[in-house]
Amino acid sequence: MDSILVRGGGALNGVIPIAGAKNACLTLMPATLLTTEPLTLTNAPRLSDILTMTQLLGSLGAEVASLQGGQVLAMSSHDIHNHTADYDIVRKMRASILVLGPMLARDGHAIVSLPGGCAIGARPVDLHLRALEAMGADLDLRDGYVHAKAPGGRLKGAVVEFPFVSVGATENALLAATLAKGTTVLKNAAREPEIVDLAQCLQRMGAQIDGIGTSTLTIQGVDRLGGATHPVVTDRIELGTYMLAPAICGGEVELLGGRMDLVGAFCEKLDEAGVSVEETPRGLKVKRRGDRVKAVNVVTEPFPGFPTDLQAQMMALLCTADGVSVLEERIFENRFMHAPELLRMGAKIDVHGGTATVTGVQKLKGARVMATDLRASISLILAGLAAEGETVVSRVYHLDRGYERVEEKLGACGAHIERIAS
DSSP, X not given: OOEEEEEOOOOEEEEEEOOXXXXXXXXXXXXXXGOSSOEEEESOOOOHHHHHHHHHHHHHTOEEEEEGGGTEEEEEOSOOOOOEEOHHHHTTOGGGGGGHHHHHHHHSEEEEEOXXXXXXXXXXXXXXXXXXXXXXXXXXXXXXEEEEEOGGGSOBOOEEEOSXXXXXXXXXXXXXXXXXXXXXXXXXXXXXXXXXXXXXXXXXXXXXXXXXXXXXXXXXXXSOOOOEEEEOOBXXXXXXXXXXXXXXXOEEEEEXXXXXXXXXXXXXXXXXXXXXXXXXXXXXXXXXXXXXXXXXXXXXXXXXXBOGXXXXXXXXXXXXXXXXXXXXXXXOTXXXXXXXXXXXXXXXXXXXTTEEEEEOOSOOBOOEEEOOSHHHHHHHHHHHHHSBSEEEEEXXXXXXXXXXXXXXXXXXXXXXXXXXXX
């Protein structure tokens, strides 16, 4: 497996283009299963997870063409000849479960393996299944697969109230509801920008959706959806990650395509820590106001709160802050696995359950560390940029699932970073 070598110590200056959102694209791609007409996505990120979803859709009979170096995905599902999403593909990525709702809504039946993904917590799919059951689906879980049928061949509109906010369950229910007979109301729905992006794409395809961007979505089912061309929204997690690079290293970096509304709560914490974020005609410009950031307390919450997907990266920054910071993880129960690796670099972190107390040090030191999941991998690279000496991050296949061309983007701003082939 490849590793990333980072030599720390230098400030970063330059421009970093931000890709389309991985989590949005993985949600948009299954929408092709709702129509026999072409669906084209522009501003698509070039990531291994996108290739996995391409493989999954292809196994079902969809055609997916990657154009313009992977930044355009042209899809067609005019002939879905297989309704079984196999374990060998689904196990690689949790987002694979999002083919369940569209297949069930379009053809009235589907068999989908229970999914895999990063080992950051249980993340059960029971809310997905409850929503589909409320819409009339008959579900049978056996041998690690969800066997689903819609009596009469079509789902029915229903009122679905989620007991807690779930991005994936909201997406699956929204996809399914577009072709259900009657009206579906999703209460306590997630409000993430990726869900707004999905709803807007579905509207382009002919779906009737009200309440976009709120916690209550009302969907009037239609008999069919058409094709569309849709640009994938900017990746707010990649955006936030690269905003932290000059914060932890010094210097000034402009993030092309960055939008303040995508990272509002995150920007508030950066400001509190002593990091300046300025809007420009091309995006966002970020620089540290002093020689060292200040300690801040962070609580992860559903959007519009502080994103759990930026918690690991924020911890890397706070390892060198002046003072003591407390990070509370309220989304996933097992998302501090990067802490022991940061300790190897000289960080002072005390983890108790869902809370991590970080006492800032003057300087981190380079070390050999191991990525445990997607966001942890980039947090270790950020820490390496600020550390004395060399840091080698192993198991970076996690990194390739969510960040494209990391070495190129950071290297263009002066970082000493390279990939070491296995």
